[in-house]
Structures are given as C-alpha cells and as structure tokens.
Amino acid sequence: MRISGKEKISKELTKMGNGVTKQIYNEENPNIEIPVRSLSNVEFDSETKTISLGEQISKRYLFNVAHAKKFMQTMMVASFCKELLDHEVHASIREAYYSLKRTIGDSNENTFDEQKESDPVIVDLEVMLGTLREQLHLNADRSGVAAGEVVIKDRDDTIDMSKLGSGGWSIPSNVEDIDFKKVDAKFVLVAEKNATFDRLNEDKFWKKHDCVLIGAHGQAARGTKRLIHRLHYEANLPVYVFTDADAYGYYIYSVIKSGSINLAHASDDFATPKAKFLGLTMNDIEKYGLQKYTIRANESDLKRTNELKKYPWFKAKEWQEELDLMIKRKIKAEQEALAARHLKFVSDTYLPEKIKNKEFLP
Amino acid sequence: MRISGKEKISKELTKMGNGVTKQIYNEENPNIEIPVRSLSNVEFDSETKTISLGEQISKRYLFNVAHAKKFMQTMMVASFCKELLDHEVHASIREAYYSLKRTIGDSNENTFDEQKESDPVIVDLEVMLGTLREQLHLNADRSGVAAGEVVIKDRDDTIDMSKLGSGGWSIPSNVEDIDFKKVDAKFVLVAEKNATFDRLNEDKFWKKHDCVLIGAHGQAARGTKRLIHRLHYEANLPVYVFTDADAYGYYIYSVIKSGSINLAHASDDFATPKAKFLGLTMNDIEKYGLQKYTIRANESDLKRTNELKKYPWFKAKEWQEELDLMIKRKIKAEQEALAARHLKFVSDTYLPEKIKNKEFLP
Numbered sequence: 001m002r003i004s005g006k007e008k009i010s011k012e013l014t015k016m017g018n019g020v021t022k023q024i025y026n027e028e029n030p031n032i033e034i035p036v037r038s039l040s041n042v043e044f045d046s047e048t049k050t051i052s053l054g055e056q057i058s059k060r061y062l063f064n065v066a067h068a069k070k071f072m073q074t075m076m077v078a079s080f081c082k083e084l085l086d087h088e089v090h091a092s093i094r095e096a097y098y099s100l101k102r103t104i105g106d107s108n109e110n111t112f113d114e115q116k117e118s119d120p121v122i123v124d125l126e127v128m129l130g131t132l133r134e135q136l137h138l139n140a141d142r143s144g145v146a147a148g149e150v151v152i153k154d155r156d157d158t159i160d161m162s163k164l165g166s167g168g169w170s171i172p173s174n175v176e177d178i179d180f181k182k183v184d185a186k187f188v189l190v191a192e193k194n195a196t197f198d199r200l201n202e203d204k205f206w207k208k209h210d211c212v213l214i215g216a217h218g219q220a221a222r223g224t225k226r227l228i229h230r231l232h233y234e235a236n237l238p239v240y241v242f243t244d245a246d247a248y249g250y251y252i253y254s255v256i257k258s259g260s261i262n263l264a265h266a267s268d269d270f271a272t273p274k275a276k277f278l279g280l281t282m283n284d285i286e287k288y289g290l291q292k293y294t295i296r297a298n299e300s301d302l303k304r305t306n307e308l309k310k311y312p313w314f315k316a317k318e319w320q321e322e323l324d325l326m327i328k329r330k331i332k333a334e335q336e337a338l339a340a341r342h343l344k345f346v347s348d349t350y351l352p353e354k355i356k357n358k359e360f361l362p
Numbered sequence: 363m364r365i366s367g368k369e370k371i372s373k374e375l376t377k378m379g380n381g382v383t384k385q386i387y388n389e390e391n392p393n394i395e396i397p398v399r400s401l402s403n404v405e406f407d408s409e410t411k412t413i414s415l416g417e418q419i420s421k422r423y424l425f426n427v428a429h430a431k432k433f434m435q436t437m438m439v440a441s442f443c444k445e446l447l448d449h450e451v452h453a454s455i456r457e458a459y460y461s462l463k464r465t466i467g468d469s470n471e472n473t474f475d476e477q478k479e480s481d482p483v484i485v486d487l488e489v490m491l492g493t494l495r496e497q498l499h500l501n502a503d504r505s506g507v508a509a510g511e512v513v514i515k516d517r518d519d520t521i522d523m524s525k526l527g528s529g530g531w532s533i534p535s536n537v538e539d540i541d542f543k544k545v546d547a548k549f550v551l552v553a554e555k556n557a558t559f560d561r562l563n564e565d566k567f568w569k570k571h572d573c574v575l576i577g578a579h580g581q582a583a584r585g586t587k588r589l590i591h592r593l594h595y596e597a598n599l600p601v602y603v604f605t606d607a608d609a610y611g612y613y614i615y616s617v618i619k620s621g622s623i624n625l626a627h628a629s630d631d632f633a634t635p636k637a638k639f640l641g642l643t644m645n646d647i648e649k650y651g652l653q654k655y656t657i658r659a660n661e662s663d664l665k666r667t668n669e670l671k672k673y674p675w676f677k678a679k680e681w682q683e684e685l686d687l688m689i690k691r692k693i694k695a696e697q698e699a700l701a702a703r704h705l706k707f708v709s710d711t712y713l714p715e716k717i718k719n720k721e722f723l724p
Contacts, residue, residue, distance in 0.1 A: 089564065089705055089706070090560070090564055091561075091701065091705055092557035092560065092561070092698065094557055094696070094698040094701075095557065095561065095698045095701035095705060096701075097698075098655055098696075098698050098699050098700075098701045098702045099701050099702060099704075099705065101654070101655065101702065102654070102702075103654065139557070139560060141556055141557060142507075142556055142560070143505075145504075145532040152527070153527075154526075154527025154528055154529065155527045155528055157525040157526060157527040158525075159525070159526060159527055159529070163519040163520070163521070164516075164519060164521060164531065164532075165514070165515075165516025165517045165519040165521055165534075165540070166516055166517060166534040166536065166539075166540075167516065167521070167531045167532045167533060167534045168531075168532045168534075169526065169529045169530075169531070169532060170507040170526075170529045170530045170531060170532035171529060172527075172528040172529045172530075172560065173560065174528065177528075178527065178528075194503055194504055195454035195456055195457065195501070195503060198452070198454065198501060198504070198534065198535065199453075199454070199457065202451065202452055292463070292464070292465065293460055293463065334456070334460075336454065336456040336457045336459075336460050337460050338460075339453065339456075339457035339458075339460040339461050340460045340461060340463065342461075343451055343453055343457060343461065344451070
C-alpha cells in the first residue's frame with residue numbers, strides 16, 4: 001500500500017531512523033532493506049496492465065565496504081527529506097545534491113561527488129518507503145501545459161484552467177497538493193506536442209468538447225503523468241492520448257498507460273492503465289488522405305518499432321498489427337500532417353470523429 | 363521601421379503580391395528584394411548595443427534557375443500568412459510546412475520537401491516585410507514560465523500572474539496580442555533554470571520583492587524573449603538576468619540583452635539592451651562561500667569562454683575580467699550551488715543583496 005500525507009511520511013522517515021538507532025544500540029550491523037530495482041525484478045502485471053516491481057529485497061549495511069558510502073548517503077537523503085517536510089519546503093533533486101555535498105572531516109572524501117550519486121539514492125528511498133519523491137518534497141524539471149474545463153486549488157490560489165488565454169497552466173513538477181475544485185470536463189486529451197496543444201487551444205477544442213487538454217511536450221514529465229493519473233482516478237475522466245504515428249509516439253503513450261521500467265516501483269501512482277490511444281495510426285494515413293505527408297522510417301525507427309513489438313504491454317493484437325504495418329510500409333507520420341487537409345481539420349474533423357466512433361487502440 | 367498590426371501586415375502582403383503582378387503585366391522578370399542575412403551583413407551596433415542587420419539587399423527572380431523554386435516558395439508562404447491573418451488563426455511553422463507541401467501538377471517535384479526549406483523562407487518574409495513571424499501568425503515551440511505582480515489580458519481572459527499556484531503561466535510562442543492590464547512589479551527577474559523558478563516561486567520571491575519572475579528553461583524561446591522585451595519597454599521594468607556561472611549561461615544572458623546572429627533582423631523586437639546580469643559570477647563563488655560547489659570547466663567550456671571573449675557584445679571591461687577569471691580558474695558554478703548554504707539562501711540573501719547593492723555586470 002502506498003503511503004502519502006506529510007505526517008505519515010514524516011513518521012515513516014522517523015521509523016526508519018529509529019530502526020537504525022535501535023540496531024546500533026543492539027550492536028548489530030546497521031542495515032536497511034531496499035526492494036531491488038534491477039530488470040530481474042521488474043515485471044508486466046497483465047492483470048493491472050502496468051509495469052511493476054517484484055518481491056526481491058536487498059539489504060544495505062553500514063559495515064560493508066561495498067555498502068558503507070551508499071548507506072551513509074541514504075541516511076543523509078532521508079534526513080534531508082525529513083527537514084523538507086518539517087519546514088514545508090520543496091527542493092529540486094539538484095538542490096538536494098548541493099545541499100548534501102560536503103567533504104567529510106579532514107578526509108578528501110566527499111559525501112556526494114556528483115548528482116548521479118544522489119539521484120538513485122532518492123529512488124531507493126521512494127521504493128523503500130513506498131512513496132513518491134514528490135511526497136518527499138523533491139522535485140525535478142517540469143514540462144507540459146494544461147488548459148480546459150477544470151478548476152483547481154493550488155497553494156492559496158484557485159485556478160480556472162479555462163481562463164488562461166493562449167498560454168495555459170505550466171504543469172509543475174509536483175502536483176501532489178493540488179485539489180480539483182470543479183470538473184466540467186468529460187475526458188482528458190493528451191497531445192504529444194505543444195504545437196498540437198496550441199492548435200487545439202486556439203480552436204477552443206476543450207470548450208467545444210468539454211475536456212481537459214494537456215500538452216506533454218514529448219515524453220511526459222512526472223508532474224504531467226501524475227496530473228493525468230489524478231484526473232483519471234479522482235475526477236473519473238477517461239484519458240485519450242494523441243501522438244505522432246511513430247515508435248517514439250507509441251512509446252510515449254505506453255508510458256502514460258502502463259508506466260516504465262525506471263519507474264516500475266511507482267506505476268500505481270503514474271500509470272493510467274485505462275488510457276486509450278487515439279492516433280495517429282497507420283490506418284489514419286489512408287482514411288484521412290495523408291499519404292503524401294508521411295516520412296520515411298529509417299533503420300533506427302524500424303529497430304525501435306521491432307523492440308516495441310516485443311514488450312508485453314504491446315502484445316494486444318491491435319498493437320501487433322499496427323506495428324507490423326509500420327514495419328511493412330516503412331513510414332511514419334506526424335500530428336501536424338493533419339494540417340495538410342486544413343489547419344482546423346484536427347479540431348473540426350479528425351479528433352471529434354475518432355472520439356465519437358471510439359476508434360481507439362487499447 | 364517595424365510594422366505591426368494585422369491590417370498593416372495584411373496590406374504589406376497584398377502590396378508584395380501586387381508588386382509581382384505588376385511586374386508580370388509589364389513583362390518584367392518577377393522579383394522580390396530580400397535583405398541579406400549572411401554573417402557578412404550582420405553587425406554589432408555599439409550605440410543600440412544590439413546585434414543588427416546591415417544594408418545589403420539581394421534580389422530573388424522567378425526566371426532564374428537558381429531562384430525559381432525559392433521564389434515560388436516565398437510566394438506560397440506569403441499567401442499562406444495572408445490567409446492566416448484574414449481568418450484570424452495561427453499556425454506552427456511545422457503546420458505551415460505541411461499545409462504548403464504538395465506535388466506540382468504531374469511532375470515529381472514537391473513544393474517543399476522538408477521543413478528546413480520552409481523555415482528560412484519564413485525568415486526571409488519576416489525580414490522583407492520588416493515584421494515578426496509572430497505577427498504573420500506563425501508560431502514555434504514554446505518554453506518558459508512566468509509568475510508575479512502583473513495582470514495580463516490574453517484573448518478573452520484576464521490572467522493574474524500572482525494567482526497561478528506552483529505552476530505559473532506557460533509562456534506561449536506568441537505574446538503579440540497580450541495586454542498588460544496592471545503592473546505592480548518593480549523589475550523583471552529572469553532565471554535560466556525552471557528549478558530556480560520553482561524555488562523562487564515557492565518562496566514567493568516575486569511577492570516580497572514586487573517583481574515578475576520568468577523561468578527561461580535554458581536558452582529563452584522567442585515568446586519568452588518577446589515577453590521580457592515588452593515588459594521592459596511597455597511596462598518600464600528593469601530586467602535582471604540570473605544564470606549559471608558558465609559560458610552557456612553568460613550566452614543566454616547576452617541573447618536576451620543584445621539579440622543573436624540568427625535573429626539579427628529582429629533585435630529591435632527581441633533584445634533588451636538595458637538588461638543587467640545579476641549572477642552567478644566568479645566573484646560570487648568566494649563572496650558566498652561556494653568554493654566547494656564548483657564544477658571543473660572542461661576543454662569545450664574553455665573554448666566557448668574564449669569565443670565569448672571575442673564577441674563585440676562581451677567587450678566591456680567587466681565581462682573581459684569575468685571571462686578571464688573563468689579561464690584562469692577553470693571552474694564553473696550552477697545557480698543551485700547556492701542551496702549548499704541553505705535552501706532559501708538564494709531568495710533570502712543572495713538575490714536581495716545583489717539587487718539592493720546593484721551588483722550587476724553590464
């Protein structure tokens with residue numbers, strides 16, 4: 001079970017510290033248990049349709065030459081997070097690194113030499129505590145933008161996402177503390193590209209079709225995935241994802257839907273397994289007369305498409321057919337290709353038709 | 363003189379078309395005049411302190427094997443922009459490419475084969491007409507976020523930038539049509555990194571110090587530069603730029619201040635020559651005790667620093683000293699290094715001190 005809420009997490013951190021203290025008083029070798037995050041412990045759960053972590057656990061000891069530094073680092077990050085929670089502030093993972101970096105005593109040894117040492121320790125802590133980095137008050141870079149028929153409360157502000165002009169709400173890294181005050185939307189539409197977001201926002205697609213529009217800006221950032229997840233589970237909105245017709249776009253969809261290997265421990269919070277893929281598909285190319293606006297798939301595209309074919313989360317018959325078609329035709333197509341029909345074709349015809357006829361891939 | 367306003371630009375486009383029609387009726391070789399954008403025609407204007415375009419003009423002819431295709435492409439893009447203006451819609455430069463791509467008659471020749479053919483034609487048009495792509499209703503990708511003591515009107519929405527929670531306003535590609543309704547800010551603070559924006563936004567820096575806070579997310583996008591420019595000129599706000607202490611950060615500053623070679627024709631609209639550099643500087647490292655939190659500059663950093671030294675817009679004594687110091691010490695430092703003091707050090711101490719004491723580089 002996932003833990004959340006500042007007090008609960010703060011308590012868990014204290015418990016972790018107390019556990020180690022107790023081991024010390026008992027003259028045991030201080031140690032902590034961390035679920036294994038290597039590929040051998042990652043599986044696709046065909047029931048929940050998400051990528052998740054298995055049961056393997058490893059122990060990290062203080063008195064073990066191979067573990068000692070990481071043990072110390074884990075304690076330092078845990079203590080830092082406890083302070084963040086107590087003081088009600090957030091830090092970026094880069095700030096966390098700088099905050100914890102120092103030279104130990106008179107040695108030449110640093111606590112952390114590079115951020116690539118602190119980042120995995122943060123994930124360890126996430127997994128150990130069964131919580132999210134965001135709930136430990138650690139943030140990473142943001143990307144993604146939202147607009148539409150939803151009113152949220154964030155900090156002391158009430159934000160009506162239907163009144164943000166051409167800009168929209170810049171989705172922060174951390175959306176744990178926002179509340180949905182009023183949801184007039186019937187679904188969430190996620191667009192891979194911000195240019196598509198701009199098109200649909202200018203055409204007020206979200207107004208005409210009562211939805212929340214999200215621009216993911218490529219691979220969705222954690223804050224964006226978490227917002228989609230929360231809109232689905234807390235506001236009961238179906239989620240439709242709209243990407244380019246290429247391996248990269250399909251993978252972006254799969255991460256929103258099923259999670260990813262790196263975040264296997266957090267799929268319960270980031271994945272939205274009932275999300276549907278709206279397009280572009282290979283069949284759309286004929287159906288919407290885009291034959292002249294495709295791009296030749298190169299070797300690396302085809303290699304990636306073949307990799308997707310092997311992922312358990314692309315095993316559905318419809319996806320295997322789609323990927324086979326792409327390999328056979330050796331083409332890909334972009335969302336913007338729909339502009340070849342006319343600029344508003346995507347808003348006036350393509351999306352409404354697809355949604356009305358429920359022409360989705362699973 | 364820069365032209366703006368939909369009707370004016372629409373008229374200019376018509377004039378351009380009429381000019382060509384007239385040449386055709388007069389049985390002249392149809393041609394258009396385009397200011398030269400090559401490096402030979404780019405100069406640093408030491409008076410305005412901006413990078414600008416010289417006086418060289420080239421002619422593009424229809425009946426010239428080397429020009430014919432580009433002539434046609436220029437006409438197509440101009441006609442497309444006229445339609446955008448007439449229908450009051452915007453398009454991304456990628457949508458523009460797809461909208462104009464087609465096979466000519468029974469030939470195997472396409473109007474455009476790749477976006478890298480249409481993009482420079484768009485710039486040609488910008489330069490020819492003395493206007494901005496944005497005012498031709500063409501947009502590119504967005505990045506950047508804003509929050510603070512300013513209320514804007516955008517489309518039909520009134521947006522109070524002090525009430526956007528942890529997210530902020532996602533700065534669109536095109537800020538031509540926004541109006542500043544109420545400005546309670548005393549200055550604009552531009553931060554290179556969104557993580558710094560998040561820190562300052564959480565600490566409500568913009569509230570305590572009455573400012574507009576902008577997160578540039580690295581090299582500022584056109585919309586972000588234009589928003590900074592407009593806040594400076596229309597709302598009379600001084601602009602302070604806060605980047606990492608490295609060649610990349612200093613260059614980000616110089617582009618905001620003086621423009622860039624690629625956009626030399628548009629410096630009047632994008633550059634903000636009175637912008638000041640707030641930090642980080644090499645001297646800050648000692649002054650604020652960050653010696654242990656610097657990063658070793660590698661060969662490519664030093665090469666870039668040496669390049670900056672030669673740019674006319676880095677010729678001020680203070681900058682030459684700063685760059686020399688960087689080369690001598692072979693180090694760089696990040697904004698987040700200030701977190702090594704304590705998390706809110708940047709908001710509570712560093713920025714207020716720098717601003718109060720006017721410790722800026724020119």
